[in-house]
Amino acid sequence: MSPSAEPQTPPAGASGALHHKTMPAPAKAESKKQTSSNNIIDIRQASVEMNLRDEIMSQFRPEKGPRTMPTLLLYDEAGLQLFEEITYLDEYYLTNNEIDVLTAAAAEIAQHIPQDSMVIELGSGNLRKVNLLLQALERSGKRVEYYALDLSLQELERTLSQLPRYEHVRCFGLHGTYDDGRAWLKTPAILHRRKCVLTLGSSIGNFHRDDAADFLRGFADVLHPGDSILVGLDSCVDAAKVYHAYNDKEGLTHRFVLNGLTHANRILGKEVFVPADWRVIGEYVHDADGGRHQAFYAPVRETVVFGETIYTHERVQVEQSVKYSPAEADYLWRSAGLAETYKWQNKSKEHGLHLLTKPTMSFSLLPSVYAKSVLPSVTDWEAIWDAWDTVTRRMLPNEELLDKPIKLRNACIFYLGHIPTFLDIQLNKTTGQPATEPAYYSSIFERGIDPDVDNPELCHDHSEIPDEWPALDEILVYQQRVRERIRAFYEANNVSKSMTKNHAPVSRPIAQAIWVGFEHELMHLETLLYMMLQSDKTLPPPSAPRPDFAKMAAKAKAARVENLWFDVPAQDFVIGLDDPDDGTDPTRNFGWDNEKPARPAHVHAFQAQGRPITNEEYARYMYTNHVDKIPASWEDVSEKTESATNGHSNGHVNGHSNGYSNGHANGYTNGHTNGHTNGYTNGHAEADIEPLPESFLKGKMVRTVYGLVPLEYALDWPVFASYDELTGCAAWMGGRIPTFEEARSIYHHVDLSRRKQSAEKKLGKTLPAVNGHLSNDGVEETPPSNSGTTTSAQDDEDTLFVDLDGANVGLQHWHPMPVTAHGNRLGGQSEMGGVWEWTSTPLRRHEGFEPMKLYPGYTADFFDEKHNIVLGGSWATHPRISGRKSFVNWYQRNYPYAWVGARLVRDIK
Numbered sequence: 001m002s003p004s005a006e007p008q009t010p011p012a013g014a015s016g017a018l019h020h021k022t023m024p025a026p027a028k029a030e031s032k033k034q035t036s037s038n039n040i041i042d043i044r045q046a047s048v049e050m051n052l053r054d055e056i057m058s059q060f061r062p063e064k065g066p067r068t069m070p071t072l073l074l075y076d077e078a079g080l081q082l083f084e085e086i087t088y089l090d091e092y093y094l095t096n097n098e099i100d101v102l103t104a105a106a107a108e109i110a111q112h113i114p115q116d117s118m119v120i121e122l123g124s125g126n127l128r129k130v131n132l133l134l135q136a137l138e139r140s141g142k143r144v145e146y147y148a149l150d151l152s153l154q155e156l157e158r159t160l161s162q163l164p165r166y167e168h169v170r171c172f173g174l175h176g177t178y179d180d181g182r183a184w185l186k187t188p189a190i191l192h193r194r195k196c197v198l199t200l201g202s203s204i205g206n207f208h209r210d211d212a213a214d215f216l217r218g219f220a221d222v223l224h225p226g227d228s229i230l231v232g233l234d235s236c237v238d239a240a241k242v243y244h245a246y247n248d249k250e251g252l253t254h255r256f257v258l259n260g261l262t263h264a265n266r267i268l269g270k271e272v273f274v275p276a277d278w279r280v281i282g283e284y285v286h287d288a289d290g291g292r293h294q295a296f297y298a299p300v301r302e303t304v305v306f307g308e309t310i311y312t313h314e315r316v317q318v319e320q321s322v323k324y325s326p327a328e329a330d331y332l333w334r335s336a337g338l339a340e341t342y343k344w345q346n347k348s349k350e351h352g353l354h355l356l357t358k359p360t361m362s363f364s365l366l367p368s369v370y371a372k373s374v375l376p377s378v379t380d381w382e383a384i385w386d387a388w389d390t391v392t393r394r395m396l397p398n399e400e401l402l403d404k405p406i407k408l409r410n411a412c413i414f415y416l417g418h419i420p421t422f423l424d425i426q427l428n429k430t431t432g433q434p435a436t437e438p439a440y441y442s443s444i445f446e447r448g449i450d451p452d453v454d455n456p457e458l459c460h461d462h463s464e465i466p467d468e469w470p471a472l473d474e475i476l477v478y479q480q481r482v483r484e485r486i487r488a489f490y491e492a493n494n495v496s497k498s499m500t501k502n503h504a505p506v507s508r509p510i511a512q513a514i515w516v517g518f519e520h521e522l523m524h525l526e527t528l529l530y531m532m533l534q535s536d537k538t539l540p541p542p543s544a545p546r547p548d549f550a551k552m553a554a555k556a557k558a559a560r561v562e563n564l565w566f567d568v569p570a571q572d573f574v575i576g577l578d579d580p581d582d583g584t585d586p587t588r589n590f591g592w593d594n595e596k597p598a599r600p601a602h603v604h605a606f607q608a609q610g611r612p613i614t615n616e617e618y619a620r621y622m623y624t625n626h627v628d629k630i631p632a633s634w635e636d637v638s639e640k641t642e643s644a645t646n647g648h649s650n651g652h653v654n655g656h657s658n659g660y661s662n663g664h665a666n667g668y669t670n671g672h673t674n675g676h677t678n679g680y681t682n683g684h685a686e687a688d689i690e691p692l693p694e695s696f697l698k699g700k701m702v703r704t705v706y707g708l709v710p711l712e713y714a715l716d717w718p719v720f721a722s723y724d725e726l727t728g729c730a731a732w733m734g735g736r737i738p739t740f741e742e743a744r745s746i747y748h749h750v751d752l753s754r755r756k757q758s759a760e761k762k763l764g765k766t767l768p769a770v771n772g773h774l775s776n777d778g779v780e781e782t783p784p785s786n787s788g789t790t791t792s793a794q795d796d797e798d799t800l801f802v803d804l805d806g807a808n809v810g811l812q813h814w815h816p817m818p819v820t821a822h823g824n825r826l827g828g829q830s831e832m833g834g835v836w837e838w839t840s841t842p843l844r845r846h847e848g849f850e851p852m853k854l855y856p857g858y859t860a861d862f863f864d865e866k867h868n869i870v871l872g873g874s875w876a877t878h879p880r881i882s883g884r885k886s887f888v889n890w891y892q893r894n895y896p897y898a899w900v901g902a903r904l905v906r907d908i909k
């Protein structure tokens with residue numbers, strides 16, 4: 001059978017005629033076929049063909065590295081039909097293994113899918129396997145909606161039309177790519193529905209291991225805690241068996257792979273690849289990366305493609321099928337931030353269906369989730385308590401509790417008592433109820449210390465520090481009592497049931513107390529973590545395995561692009577929000593005193609770089625300028641063993657001692673120093689730059705919660721350091737650190753551009769010219785059920801909170817992430833790779849500022865001209881803070897421990 005380029009509509013039952021096995025018998029009362037044409041939703045955001053065209057060109061002619069071809073080429077209509085035939089081959093053991101698992105376990109799996117769920121299958125292909133699960137759901141009498149997502153409209157129509165008609169299970173198609181599916185799941189109308197995402201048949205094996213984790217994490221991001229992902233995974237280690245599954249004796253799989261070239265020609269509009277010139281080579285590999293099968297195109301004779309001669313020894317990889325040992329599978333789930341709750345396997349344990357759930361540890365990045373309600377929900381509280389307990393009880397060893405990793409702050413144990421005490425005090429003040437016992441805690445735990453770096457004698461009012469802190473167990477009992485108080489308060493006021501976007505069933509002062517207590521805990525989670533980063537006793541997070549930093553570095557290096565300068569136009573916009581302290585409108589979003597009132601800003605035009613200063617750039621600055629003091633985010637282990645020498649051997653001792661005294665005179669210039677020549681060319685091509693000498697890098701490490709990581713693996717990460725340190729580096733690099741207003745103007749500009757782009761995309765969907773040949777034929781654009789409501793709070797959400805999708809905040813990762821691949825797009829709010837952003841603006845009383853009655857010293861205690869405003873958020877910052885456009889944070893300019901980086905701006909000449 002030769003693959004046809006033209007769409008084919010096989011006669012009903014054609015697939016059955018080809019196959020050795022038939023579709024599993026439908027359950028009773030399932031006899032009628034369902035016509036699908038009206039049940040397929042077009043979710044495409046851009047033409048797959050256009051993207052594929054670009055990918056073929058860039059992958060076949062890469063700037064560096066071997067040629068490859070996109071795997072997606074294999075799955076056109078003809079490819080999908082060939083793949084369906086493959087699934088009936090005895091050699092292709094994967095399908096039969098998965099059928100065995102599903103036959104035995106479908107009823108049990110169905111029990112884990114709640115009534116009214118959406119079941120979304122990614123890359124559905126032939127539906128005979130999933131039909132076993134649909135039957136089980138039907139038998140259970142649960143109302144669910146099944147959505148088959150795949151790339152070919154014709155194949156979706158064909159395969160869906162072969163499904164029996166069910167009474168309880170409604171079936172739909174989603175026409176688009178995985179990326180389109182992920183974007184579609186964020187639609188407000190469906191965002192809050194219960195979901196189970198399926199990826200069956202070891203499709204996950206088509207990704208590189210790291211990409212597989214990113215893929216799963218991407219879907220986890222659009223799910224809620226309790227939603228699930230069911231993943232089919234092949235663990236076969238029998239090399240011959242794997243080889244024959246992809247190199248069958250009928251040659252079907254090779255025809256399937258070769259069809260990719262015909263598909264490529266169709267996309268390119270001419271015969272760029274002469275099919276007769278190519279053959280397929282399959283190989284099984286087991287190396288340090290684990291076991292996998294790889295498929296390549298290889299020329300049978302010299303052939304010319306895009307004007308280049310391809311010689312017979314060349315091989316062009318188009319597909320891989322990665323196999324997962326139990327340990328590798330476990331690592332995959334943990335890297336994706338998912339927890340395996342159940343696993344069903346066939347007898348040989350070669351194939352598993354793994355039910356993964358989203359634990360509460362990472363926070364959703366979507367405003368419609370993180371800024372959904374006028375009060376934090378019980379689930380929000382439980383999630384932050386869970387994170388707090390993980391950090392304080394599982395990452396902070398007991399013997400560390402009385403230590404002070406940062407000498408300027410209290411001992412760690414203080415924070416365990418401080419968090420519940422502070423919340424309790426706010427509740428006492430606003431409800432008039434008595435304090436939780438032991439009431440005396442308010443005298444020792446009400447307020448911590450954050451003294452002047454230069455003169456620790458100077459400190460705002462704080463609680464007395466006792467000779468001895470109360471015992472840990474006693475503090476933990478107290479913590480539980482206060483948590484119970486919140487739960488009981490919510491229960492008594494029916495908060496969970498009656499709270500909506502527009503209605504908080506409590507008085508405004510109490511709502512404010514709850515927010516103050518909630519956000520206070522979010523902030524302290526980060527404070528505690530940055531303190532713990534300075535300790536070598538900190539344990540790694542139990543739910544997130546140590547990443548392969550070396551591999552991550554290699555990948556980041558290969559993906560580097562130039563850090564471009566972007567024009568930020570002159571703009572007028574609003575800074576801050578209105579939420580009067582004495583206000584009674586419970587639908588107002590909470591903001592701290594320094595966020596209020598809303599005030600107009602006019603910001604001049606200027607230029608900004610896309611991404612922040614990296615560790616490498618900072619290292620280069622140090623090396624070139626003979627700066628000896630390393631940032632507190634690094635450590636020089638060579639100092640511990642040898643006499644302290646830096647790369648440029650000047651014998652300078654560089655160890656920052658805690659209790660930090662910042663050697664260099666402040667020379668504070670409010671960031672407006674600029675343009676002194678520096679030998680560093682901005683916008684340089686990375687390749688032109690000499691690597692840093694080994695002698696300089698030697699012994700230099702970056703602090704992480706996983707312990708020290710060699711600096712050479714973190715060169716592409718954003719550097720985090722004090723303002724005073726970074727301002728020197730920025731000037732050397734030919735720029736300066738933005739003012740508060742400039743930073744906000746960058747965020748505003750990015751936000752507006754993205755909204756415009758997404759509006760244009762939506763508009764484009766209705767225009768045939770944009771959508772090409774597949775526009776709207778029998779294709780709906782909105783989900784067929786459960787239409788969502790748009791409320792005024794939704795508008796609020798849009799104006800006050802940003803979509804943090806893709807940002808490294810909210811514990812998605814437990815370390816900064818490389819930023820050098822993002823230099824060609826202007827980073828918006830919280831897009832600094834997991835660090836806050838310094839501004840050159842000191843924290844000052846602005847017009848209309850009123851200290852909040854509940855906590856008058858919150859901001860006002862820091863109007864000392866020593867603190868600068870920082871914006872955005874770090875990897876540990878909760879989205880409610882990192883995503884709120886009005887939120888303001890601050891640190892002393894010479895405070896070295898906070899996780900704050902910087903990007904460059906410059907004036908337009």
Ligand SMILES: C[S@@+](CC[C@H](N)C(=O)[O-])C[C@H]1O[C@@H](n2cnc3c(N)ncnc32)[C@H](O)[C@@H]1O
Pocket residue numbers: 072075080083087122123124125126129149150151152176177178179199200201202203
């Ligand atoms: C290996 S097949 C598995 C099919 C089916 N799940 C099974 O178990 O037999 C991969 C499926 O994913 C689809 N697919 C691959 N990449 C995709 C993408 N980026 N977006 C949407 N579907 C994709 C293919 O069209 C194909 O149906």
